[in-house]
Amino acid sequence: MTIFQFPQDFRWGTATASYQIEGAAQEGGRGVSIWDTFARTPGKVFNGDNGDVACDSYHRYEEDIALMKKLGINTYRFSIAWPRIIPDGDGEINREGLDFYHRFVDALLDAGIEPFLTLYHWDLPQTLEDDGGWGNRRTVDAFVKYAEVIFKEFSGKINFWLTFNEPWCIAFLSNMLGIHAPGNKDVQTAINVAHGLLVAHGKAVQSFRRMGITGQIGIAPNVCWAEPYSKSAEDQAACDRSIALNTDWFLDPIYKGSYPQFLVDWFAEAGATVPIQDGDMEIISEPIDLLGINYYTMGINRHNPEAGVLQSEEMNMGLIKTDIGWPVESRGLYEFMHYLQKYGNVDVYITENGACINDDLENGKINDDRRISYYEQHLAQIHRIINDGINLKGYMAWSLMDNYEWAEGYRMRFGLVHVDFRSLVRTPKESFYWYQNVIKNNWLEIRN
Numbered sequence: 175m176t177i178f179q180f181p182q183d184f185r186w187g188t189a190t191a192s193y194q195i196e197g198a199a200q201e202g203g204r205g206v207s208i209w210d211t212f213a214r215t216p217g218k219v220f221n222g223d224n225g226d227v228a229c230d231s232y233h234r235y236e237e238d239i240a241l242m243k244k245l246g247i248n249t250y251r252f253s254i255a256w257p258r259i260i261p262d263g264d265g266e267i268n269r270e271g272l273d274f275y276h277r278f279v280d281a282l283l284d285a286g287i288e289p290f291l292t293l294y295h296w297d298l299p300q301t302l303e304d305d306g307g308w309g310n311r312r313t314v315d316a317f318v319k320y321a322e323v324i325f326k327e328f329s330g331k332i333n334f335w336l337t338f339n340e341p342w343c344i345a346f347l348s349n350m351l352g353i354h355a356p357g358n359k360d361v362q363t364a365i366n367v368a369h370g371l372l373v374a375h376g377k378a379v380q381s382f383r384r385m386g387i388t389g390q391i392g393i394a395p396n397v398c399w400a401e402p403y404s405k406s407a408e409d410q411a412a413c414d415r416s417i418a419l420n421t422d423w424f425l426d427p428i429y430k431g432s433y434p435q436f437l438v439d440w441f442a443e444a445g446a447t448v449p450i451q452d453g454d455m456e457i458i459s460e461p462i463d464l465l466g467i468n469y470y471t472m473g474i475n476r477h478n479p480e481a482g483v484l485q486s487e488e489m490n491m492g493l494i495k496t497d498i499g500w501p502v503e504s505r506g507l508y509e510f511m512h513y514l515q516k517y518g519n520v521d522v523y524i525t526e527n528g529a530c531i532n533d534d535l536e537n538g539k540i541n542d543d544r545r546i547s548y549y550e551q552h553l554a555q556i557h558r559i560i561n562d563g564i565n566l567k568g569y570m571a572w573s574l575m576d577n578y579e580w581a582e583g584y585r586m587r588f589g590l591v592h593v594d595f596r597s598l599v600r601t602p603k604e605s606f607y608w609y610q611n612v613i614k615n616n617w618l619e620i621r622n
């Protein structure tokens with residue numbers, strides 16, 4: 175048996191997002207989001223699943239918080255649904271929406287749980303998408319208005335703020351690959367979206383500073399760590415492009431005030447350019463306080479001219495996979511965190527990490543050993559990372575409970591808590607009790 179002790183002030187949490195858990199999609203004055211639209215578009219989401227009900231956390235949040243208390247977490251990452259706050263995107267403020275989140279945040283604080291807020295977790299008001307989405311500066315300005323409303327309302331209650339969740343997914347998964355909402359398949363559109371959200375991020379951070387809001391603010395990129403299939407320079411370059419599009423494309427503008435030139439040149443070859451306006455890069459590079467990092471898996475990639483605009487093909491190496499098909503390889507998290515040091519030893523929180531394991535109830539229990547094994551491997555890497563002197567300050571498991579996994583609908587389950595989507599009954603899985611023990615001890619026991 176090996177024991178890994180974590181720092182006394184290490185934050186232990188779980189993460190969710192508004193569209194994935196809330197339901198009540200037509201209640202409380204909420205407006206339509208791009209995910210309401212996308213989910214109703216035939217062929218886009220497995221089984222045509224949508225977030226109309228989801229986990230019904232809009233009505234059941236007190237039960238959810240009771241589960242968080244039982245789990246023993248001290249931090250809970252969630253997102254606010256913009257369409258509940260300003261239903262048409264940039265018009266009237268919906269007081270009912272603000273009141274809901276005040277009730278929720280107050281209940282978290284009463285439970286001794288630190289709120290860790292994501293302002294934008296993919297549920298853009300449809301009216302703004304109809305007018306060009308993130309590529310239109312109207313949406314940028316609308317986001318700043320929305321952010322300033324939330325800053326003003328929750329300053330003093332919330333001390334950890336993220337502007338955007340997984341900008342690569344918002345821009346490229348959703349507008350180049352078309353796999354997520356709104357489903358565009360155009361490289362230039364994706365680059366316009368990426369730039370728009372970066373300008374919106376920078377303007378929101380400037381507002382945060384100007385308004386004197388409490389706490390720390392940052393952004394949460396997702397990681398796509400990749401290592402070369404062969405020792406060829408071509409395969410390494412293919413990995414560099416994959417890694418950089420998820421990370422450097424967003425963090426270079428924020429930390430360096432410029433895009434990674436090798437990728438700008440790569441896209442120029444494909445006929446796509448970044449629509450930079452005067453002053454944009456100064457806005458985007460407004461200093462931030464922290465980074466959220468979302469890690470699930472890594473790839474072994476090779477150069478393949480037929481493999482999309484990046485010409486980077488992920489190879490099937492026969493590794494153990496989770497039920498969503500992602501290889502289980504925790505080593506990539508360690509390698510990535512050292513790669514991230516090029517931006518300095520910035521404060522980092524793992525804001526998402528978890529496994530899709532679709533085990534179901536057996537005699538009233540869910541024996542999700544594979545999820546426990548995944549968490550053991552990744553928390554052991556977290557311990558290595560901290561021991562190397564990297565400022566990794568906390569860890570939020572994705573997810574508290576099974577929820578709407580976007581284009582996969584409800585068939586893919588990431589939760590520590592099982593949700594029966596017919597009855598909405600929550601049942602803690604064996605991994606819930608395993609994580610509860612890690613948090614209680616503040617150490618990890620690895621079975622040798």
Ligand SMILES: N=NNCCOCCOc1ccc(-c2cn(C[C@@H]3NC[C@@H](O)[C@H]3O)nn2)cc1
Pocket residue numbers: 191194339340343347351353396398420468470526572578579580
């Ligand atoms: N990266 N390169 N991919 C190359 C092409 O891949 C094709 C498929 O792409 C992807 C990539 C990434 C994801 C994904 C999902 N989650 C889980 C959510 N995270 C935020 C939270 O809401 C969770 O539900 N994180 N990432 C899905 C599909």
